[in-house]
Amino acid sequence: MTAMIVATIALAVINIVFKGAAPALLGTRALPRVVADIVSGFPPALLAGLLAVELLGFQWKAADPTVVPGLAAAAVAWRFRLPDIACVGAAVVVTIPVRLLAVG
Amino acid sequence: MRPSRMSAAAVRLTAMKPSPPPADGPPGDDGDGDDDVGGDHVDSVGWAGGFRIGLGMAAGAFALAISFGAFAVTNGWPAWLAITMSLVVFSGSAQFAIVTAMSGGGALVAGIGAAALINARFIPMSIAVARGLHGGPLQRALEGQGVVDASFVSAQRTDGTLDREKMLGATLVQWPAWILGTAIGAIFAPSTEFMRTYGLDVIFPAFFLVLLLGAIRFSARARIIAGAALVIGIVAVYFLPGGIALLLCGAAATIAAVRTRRST
Numbered sequence: 001m002t003a004m005i006v007a008t009i010a011l012a013v014i015n016i017v018f019k020g021a022a023p024a025l026l027g028t029r030a031l032p033r034v035v036a037d038i039v040s041g042f043p044p045a046l047l048a049g050l051l052a053v054e055l056l057g058f059q060w061k062a063a064d065p066t067v068v069p070g071l072a073a074a075a076v077a078w079r080f081r082l083p084d085i086a087c088v089g090a091a092v093v094v095t096i097p098v099r100l101l102a103v104g
Numbered sequence: 105m106r107p108s109r110m111s112a113a114a115v116r117l118t119a120m121k122p123s124p125p126p127a128d129g130p131p132g133d134d135g136d137g138d139d140d141v142g143g144d145h146v147d148s149v150g151w152a153g154g155f156r157i158g159l160g161m162a163a164g165a166f167a168l169a170i171s172f173g174a175f176a177v178t179n180g181w182p183a184w185l186a187i188t189m190s191l192v193v194f195s196g197s198a199q200f201a202i203v204t205a206m207s208g209g210g211a212l213v214a215g216i217g218a219a220a221l222i223n224a225r226f227i228p229m230s231i232a233v234a235r236g237l238h239g240g241p242l243q244r245a246l247e248g249q250g251v252v253d254a255s256f257v258s259a260q261r262t263d264g265t266l267d268r269e270k271m272l273g274a275t276l277v278q279w280p281a282w283i284l285g286t287a288i289g290a291i292f293a294p295s296t297e298f299m300r301t302y303g304l305d306v307i308f309p310a311f312f313l314v315l316l317l318g319a320i321r322f323s324a325r326a327r328i329i330a331g332a333a334l335v336i337g338i339v340a341v342y343f344l345p346g347g348i349a350l351l352l353c354g355a356a357a358t359i360a361a362v363r364t365r366r367s368t
Binding site: 005031047099 | 157159160163164181182185192193194195198199202206212215216219220224225226227228229230231232233234235237241242246247248249251253260264300301303305306307308310311312313314315316318319320323325326329330331332334336338341342344345346349350352353354356358362
């Protein structure tokens with residue numbers, strides 16, 4: 001129990017420092033151009049990485065083909081310019097029957 | 105949601121990348137008549153935009169948090185401590201990592217080290233947002249706590265600046281959802297099969313996909329970076345835990361960003 005409490009406190013402190021140090025220390029100073037260019041590349045990289053990690057999992061053990069139709073539905077909904085939350089809803093709605101069929 | 109996906113999944117919290125506008129359009133204008141900055145299809149800026157996009161993120165965070173709460177209790181953590189961790193840490197990937205590392209009497213230092221490594225991605229993110237925050241050092245450090253994956257990406261404007269209110273708004277919606285989901289998961293411990301049967305495990309990947317489509321919609325450079333990161337992520341996650349695989353994706357982005365800077 002003690003180790004778990006220590007771990008929680010330590011992780012909280014580390015997180016606070018990681019997120020808070022740069023804003024506190026850098027202030028309003030502008031980033032060098034090259035750094036700004038690199039930073040601007042993070043969002044698409046992070047999203048693509050999150051997608052890969054989410055769908056496959058460590059050692060690809062979470063790979064599940066039944067999510068594919070749902071993701072396709074989300075992409076189609078996005079193509080028709082539905083709000084993001086509606087696209088996600090479409091994915092869930094399509095995934096449920098697909099899995100029922102897969103089980104059956 | 106199966107356990108293997110739970111820990112991999114943990115690394116998130118949505119987003120939407122600022123797509124560069126058409127060549128003849130002003131910053132923030134993607135040509136569709138609104139002033140969005142990414143894949144969302146409605147006006148979404150400032151606090152209202154943050155709250156709006158935060159709702160979608162919160163749905164995914166809530167579902168994942170249920171998994172985390174159940175996962176932590178199953179691995180011997182008291183419910184109150186799992187909930188407290190979500191309250192003070194609010195980082196799914198790191199939380200899954202530390203519970204996994206310490207399960208079965210695992211080493212404390214190793215668990216903390218793994219979680220810290222996974223969360224190291226917040227360092228460059230906080231550097232990126234620093235200029236857009238307000239107040240003195242203490243307030244800026246406090247606002248910096250609003251950096252989570254999804255909020256960070258969704259708050260990037262097309263001109264490279266930060267929509268501070270949008271980032272903080274999106275985070276403020278997700279945080280209580282994360283805590284509430286953890287509490288429900290820790291107390292009721294729903295089965296992973298329940299999460300899977302009702303498609304709750306598809307919420308986050310669907311959201312990431314939609315946001316990614318928005319992010320690469322108008323930018324060849326973003327498409328190259330996303331493609332490189334996707335390939336690296338697919339390969340890396342076979343050998344490495346999700347959080348570390350994500351770090352490698354960031355490294356790929358760094359290389360791709362520099363190499364494509366002048367060519368696109």
